[in-house]
Amino acid sequence: MPQTGLSGSRSLRSALTLAVLVGVSPASHAAANQEVQRYLISIRRLYENLEYERALNQIQLAQQQKARSTEDEVTLSLYEGILLAEMGRVEQGTAAFKAALLLKPEAQLPVPVAPKISKLFESVRQQVKREMAPLLSQQQVEPPARSPSLAPPVPAPAAPVPGAEGVSQRAPGRDLRRYALVPAAVGGGLLVAGGVSWAISRGERGRLRDDDPSLATREDVDRSVSRGRTWQTVGFSLLGVGAAGVATAAGMYFLGGPERPVSLGVSTDGTSAMIHGRWP
Structure with a gap:
């Protein structure tokens, strides 16, 4: 069976294809989204019937739909991670979970799973948070770029010189x-x-x-x-x-x-x- 739809790199490529949504018409996007929803229903039923291989095939077909929303992409990656972990392919399942959490860090598993899979999923969430923490802190430290159209900042008033309170200064008069x-x-x-x-x-x-x-x-x-x-x-x-x-x-x-x-x-x-x- 082809493995391109089951690896973490394939999930990352699938996430990048969301950029083409800008050029898709509203009618075609709605039709494709309904198609993804039908795939998700089929994937859930196959998972509950323990037909993991067929469920993975449905995920591959659903990920070929170009007009997928971010929520659809996250749900497909979560299902992929669950199925791969159930089949003992933990490394590939971890990559699928990571692809979903990078898109939506607060995502939850769409179906009840075994405790070992739930534990694996939460460990991947913590790993993603640790990896994203430096990026988030850097974004908070860096000030936003100032628009050229904005007026220049008003300079702050000069600090008073100690011991000079009450002394009025005047420009030297013209020598007549x-x-x-x-x-x-x-x-x-x-x-x-x-x-x-x-x-x-x-x-x-x-x-x-x-x-x-x-x-x-x-x-x-x-x-x-x-x-x-x-x-x-x-x-x-x-x-x-x-x-x-x-x-x-x-x-x-x-x-x-x-x-x-x-x-x-x-x-x-x-x-x-x-x-x-x-x-x-």
Whole structure:
């Protein structure tokens, strides 16, 4: 009798043929599954009648059905293991049991069997569990592959440095001392211009006070008064702005860049200049 349907390698090949189920139509799969069920009924009856050889032949025919489910494959392998063990072919029966348990580790024997066969079956189950344990543990340790479409993980916050509680850190400020020369030069120039304007206004005032002969008419006097007031206003304004520029340059140099902006303004009422604003 041919032995290809009774070995463990034949059972493994039978299990691999389940992959072709993807290409089988639902109608043909249902018909083939019903055919396997008829074979299983026949195998059970032959086993109960102790017709082991004929039952093995039925298993071979059933395993030739291409559209078998995993449950059918497991049941056929269990029957094969039982029949082979009953016939004294323990090694081949063990291989058949192992093929079934690899597909379904919690499988149970489909029919009552002798205690020695039940003991053999449970020993094979324990062996399969030991062989599969490293694979299962490796699958649990290895993290699942991250999909490229997922957003990158958010970095964890940095751990606090011991002894640094309550210390606020700030980025170093920009060094403004290198730029202090600009407002100093502008402010100095405005101070000089303001001093010249103020001196001109004082000169017009001196002409009026000393009765300058050039002021012969009323119109000459009015023009001198107007020029004096104008130069005085310009002088005070320039002096105020120049002083603000010099003060800003001094603050930029000595403070290295104030945290709060320097806001200074100059106003005049025609006779005096006033500096107002905020200084850090």
